[in-house]
Amino acid sequence: MANAAVSIVKVTDIYESLKESLRLSDGLAGLNINDRILIKPNIVSWDFDLPYPPFGVVTTSTVIEALVRILAENGFKDLTIGEGALPGLSSKWDAVCETLGYTKLQVRYGVKLVDFNKGEFLAVDYGDGFKLDIAKQSLEADKIINLPVLKTHNQAKVSLGIKNLKGCLNKKSKQACHGVDAEELSLTFPRIIEKLPVALTIIDGLYTIEKGPGHTGKAFRKDLLITSRDPFACDLVGAEILGYPAKEVAHLSNYAKRHGYSLELADYEIKGESVADHREFVTYDWEWTEDDTGPVGFKKRGITGLAIRKYDSSLCTGCSVEFNPMLILFGSAFKGKPFPKVELVSGKQQKASAGFDNSVFFGKCACHSNKDNPNVTKAIPIWGCPPDLEKLVEVLAKEGIECDFKEYVRFRHYLFDRYKKEEGFDLADWTVSR
Numbered sequence: 503m504a505n506a507a508v509s510i511v512k513v514t515d516i517y518e519s520l521k522e523s524l525r526l527s528d529g530l531a532g533l534n535i536n537d538r539i540l541i542k543p544n545i546v547s548w549d550f551d552l553p554y555p556p557f558g559v560v561t562t563s564t565v566i567e568a569l570v571r572i573l574a575e576n577g578f579k580d581l582t583i584g585e586g587a588l589p590g591l592s593s594k595w596d597a598v599c600e601t602l603g604y605t606k607l608q609v610r611y612g613v614k615l616v617d618f619n620k621g622e623f624l625a626v627d628y629g630d631g632f633k634l635d636i637a638k639q640s641l642e643a644d645k646i647i648n649l650p651v652l653k654t655h656n657q658a659k660v661s662l663g664i665k666n667l668k669g670c671l672n673k674k675s676k677q678a679c680h681g682v683d684a685e686e687l688s689l690t691f692p693r694i695i696e697k698l699p700v701a702l703t704i705i706d707g708l709y710t711i712e713k714g715p716g717h718t719g720k721a722f723r724k725d726l727l728i729t730s731r732d733p734f735a736c737d738l739v740g741a742e743i744l745g746y747p748a749k750e751v752a753h754l755s756n757y758a759k760r761h762g763y764s765l766e767l768a769d770y771e772i773k774g775e776s777v778a779d780h781r782e783f784v785t786y787d788w789e790w791t792e793d794d795t796g797p798v799g800f801k802k803r804g805i806t807g808l809a810i811r812k813y814d815s816s817l818c819t820g821c822s823v824e825f826n827p828m829l830i831l832f833g834s835a836f837k838g839k840p841f842p843k844v845e846l847v848s849g850k851q852q853k854a855s856a857g858f859d860n861s862v863f864f865g866k867c868a869c870h871s872n873k874d875n876p877n878v879t880k881a882i883p884i885w886g887c888p889p890d891l892e893k894l895v896e897v898l899a900k901e902g903i904e905c906d907f908k909e910y911v912r913f914r915h916y917l918f919d920r921y922k923k924e925e926g927f928d929l930a931d932w933t934v935s936r
């Protein structure tokens with residue numbers, strides 16, 4: 503019971519509920535009013551071109567606003583919001599800050615807004631050969647308040663506070679976290695926090711999402727805040743609420759082993775609501791066929807002649823966010839006839855197998871690792887890191903596989919529109935009130 507308490511609060515009024523969660527967890531106890539405080543939300547991606555439902559994907563601005571207001575009322579003056587989203591978003595960082603209302607917080611409270619991707623990264627040696635390039639602004643903060651979303655992750659099962667810190671790395675180190683063997687995802691990213699001054703974790707559970715971390719999964723309204731000064735305890739409780747005991751989550755087990763934590767919920771002090779009252783299993787992964795030829799939906803549609811191998815943990819976020827759209831595009835090319843013996847592999851370790859006439863390599867890693875693969879009859883490399891979807895359509899068209907990009911656009915509208923009928927899904931949660 504030596505760990506700091508974890509509070510679980512049902513959200514009624516966000517400002518009041520956050521105050522209550524901080525009171526119960528003694529959340530501000532580790533902060534000094536002169537501290538340079540970095541608030542780290544989760545803004546993994548945003549899209550200005552096609553409809554983008556942020557439910558359960560991006561930290562809500564209403565929680566950020568409430569936090570900044572509470573900090574200001576308690577005398578904290580040196581506040582920064584910092585994130586290192588997918589590199590493609592860097593040119594739109596100002597627009598993202600405007601859309602999410604952060605610029606209002608800048609005017610009202612003097613909050614600094616930092617895109618890590620535009621700043622300096624320092625090489626940090628963890629002392630045992632493990633090295634990462636970490637955003638200087640996050641290393642130089644006196645304290646970090648980590649504000650992840652309560653969500654599932656199709657590779658890591660859950661993506662909570664410890665995972666959210668991956669946004670403090672540069673592109674190279676983010677990719678390196680998706681390595682193989684000793685550099686496997688569940689062993690690498692839990693180490694980032696060891697060099698960061700995380701003083702408080704607040705899991706934004708206004709919404710959650712199945713088959714996360716991106717917007718292609720289905721979101722649910724949850725209305726919870728989970729808060730603790732202990733980042734592991736906070737994640738353990740968040741994982742339990744999503745239906746995953748910590749011992750079933752590899753990165754939490756690895757972290758616990760390394761830092762001497764218990765994996766038993768009973769060993770942690772929980773204040774406010776009980777886990778049992780809010781625990782609800784949320785599916786983390788997409789269902790694949792038993793013979794690994796594609797999502798079960800493809801089989802149901804009668805798609806044959808095509809084997810899209812399931813992504814593994816070496817596929818990093820850049821390719822991962824393109825994977826579902828790629829499936830939609832392949833699905834759009836199916837006109838009732840079998841595909842011409844096509845296999846698609848991705849990530850850093852998948853190898854094309856024998857028996858296919860066409861081997862598609864999705865992303866530069868798969869292109870490189872299959873360069874000399876004797877199984878390949880005809881290589882169809884989709885270069886890029888991550889590959890560009892329009893390019894994919896163009897390359898496949900040359901091979902007689904006619905994908906319809908409009909189908910992907912329709913899919914994006916479907917993803918967005920399905921929340922319009924649902925009660926409680928409010929895009930105003932990603933704006934700042936005044």
Ligand code: SF4
Pocket residue numbers: 677816817818819820821822849850864865866867868886887888889
């Ligand atoms: S090609 Fe894909 S898997 Fe490889 S480094 Fe780039 S984003 Fe990661």
